[in-house]
Amino acid sequence: MPSSGPEDHVIKSEITRSGPDYVLVKLTPTAVDILKEYGPGxxxxxxxxxxxxxGIRFGIGDTVAVSIFEAAAGGLFIPAEAGVRPGNFVALPNQNVDLNGNITVPYAGQVKANGRTPVDIQRDIVKAIGNRAIEPQVVVSLITQNTxxxxxxxxxxxxxxxxxxxxxxxxxxxxxxxxxxxxxxxxxxxxxxxxxxxxxxxxxxxxxxxxxxxxxxxxxxxxxxxEPQVFLAFGAFTIGGNFGGQAQFPFDMWKITMAQAMAKAGGLIDAQAEPAGVYVYRREPRELVERLGVDCSKFTGPLVPVVYNADFRDPSGFFLASKFEMRDKDVLFAANAATVDTTKFLTFVQAVVGTANSTIVAANNAQILRINSRQ
The missing domain is CATH 3.10.560.10 (Outer membrane lipoprotein wza domain like)
Structure with missing residues (x-):
């Protein structure tokens, strides 16, 4: 009989005809709690x-400012006639850290700056001029960040x-x-x-x-x-007011649950769906599947195809579905009840019998017309 997907008992048998092997995991409170630990984190x-x-470190191309302070006039940078100038410090012109990673300081020469903090550079400058300047102190600051x-x-x-x-x-x-x-x-x-x-x-x-x-x-x-997150719904859902079909639905929020996804798909068709046969298809990390108690020895690679099964004949199934989070590109499938195939078969037999009866009636009518025409 025609169908929108695999039969419920076929999925639960974990038998595949041509595609990759998969594992069936029944939704339980324990499974849902484990899955929440592997959410989008x-x-x-x-x-x-x-x-x-x-801390920020200087890099080649950064613009650096250096100010040197002395404790008294008459030292290396502050002249004896310092009374005619304000302050006891000298501000060197701003300079870039060169291609060799250095800056230049008078009487200290080349000072390594690349990959170092202001405190590191200050310490080196004080050490280089300490025996010539009067109790020098140095402030190094970053003017322009380029790295x-x-x-x-x-x-x-x-x-x-x-x-x-x-x-x-x-x-x-x-x-x-x-x-x-x-x-x-x-x-x-x-x-x-x-x-x-x-x-x-x-x-x-x-x-x-x-x-x-x-x-x-x-x-x-x-x-x-x-990239809008979406899920795909197939099978016995009332999609778009139709009884059965398939459609792609956006989340329209950053995450939704299985219960919300089913509602977006219109809910199960009362006369067609198998409530114990609602499934979510996705690939999961191997370590997660092993935590769910599945033997993954037959699978290779980091991802394992998993089919999650929710049983809505059990009243608690709706509580589990409201905690099970959908992922982007998940496939949601509702299998038909076993009686649907019987109904389809009987409808097919009825159509065949009806067609045969119509043919017989048409032949009888034609025979009667021939007899009447001879008379």
């Missing part, structure tokens, strides 16, 4: 160091390379400095790249799961893009 898991970023930058790109209002803040900032702080999102938050995704490593989460995961809103380091790249 990729950034927190990929960048587990939650300490604030290290400690953070790139914020994509679907933000003002994409730019932003200077790192010495106080430290998190992902949402940088997105705010770039003008905020250019589109709705529920269809926005954020990728953080650092040192060749990257992780992506929905924007909502930054707002509602603070662990994902990690500290940003100089040199990081934040990329924001828009």
């Amino acid at each position: 990729a950034i927190a898991g990929s960048f587990p160091d939650h300490r604030p970023p290290p 400690s930058l953070i790139s914020v790109l994509g679907e933000v209002k003002t994409p730019a390379r932003l200077t790192a803040n010495a106080a430290g900032e998190r992902i949402l702080d940088l997105i705010a400095r770039a003008g905020g999102l250019a589109g709705p938050g529920w269809e926005s995704w954020v990728t953080l790249e650092r040192g060749g490593k990257r992780a992506t989460v929905p924007f909502g995961a930054l707002m509602y799961q603070p662990a994902n809103n990690v500290w940003i380091h100089p040199g990081d790249t934040i990329y924001v893009y828009r």
Whole structure:
């Protein structure tokens, strides 16, 4: 008989004819709790160091200012007639860290600046001129940042390379400095790249799961893009007012549950659906599937095809469905009840018999017309 998908008993047998092998996992309170631990938390898991970023260090091309103080006049930088000038310090002209990573200080020569903090540079300058100047003190400050930058790109209002803040900032702080999102938050995704490593989460995961809103380091790249999350519904759902069919539905929020997804698809068809045969198809990380108590020895690779089964003949099934979170591109399928095939078969037999009866009646009528025409 024609059907919109596999029969319920075929799915539960875990037998596949041509596609990849899969595992069937029945939704239970334990399974749902384990799945919640593997929600959209990729950034927190990929960048587990939650300490604030290290202090800003100078790099090649940065503009640096150096001020040198002496305790009294008549020293190396303050002349004996210092009374005619204000202050007991001299401000050197601003200079860039050169290609060798150095700056130049009179009487101290070349001082290494690349990759170092202001305190490191100050200490070296004081050490170099300490035996010539009168109790020297040095202040080194960053005038223009050209290396400690953070790139914020994509679907933000003002994409730019932003200077790192010495106080430290998190992902949402940088997105705010770039003008905020250019589109709705529920269809926005954020990728953080650092040192060749990257992780992506929905924007909502930054707002509602603070662990994902990690500290940003100089040199990081934040990329924001828009991709509406969707799920696909097949089988015995009342889709678009029709009895059965298939459609793609947007989440229209940063996450939805299985119960919400079923409602979006119009709910189960009372006269067609098998309430114990509602399934969600997706691929899961191997370690998650093993935690669910499944033997994954027959599978290769990091992802395992999984079919989750919810039983809505059990009243508690709706509580589980309201906690089971859908993922982007999930396939939601409602199998037909076993009696549907019987109904289809009887309808087919009725159509065949009806066609045969119509043919016989038409033949009899034709025979009668021939007899009448001879008379």
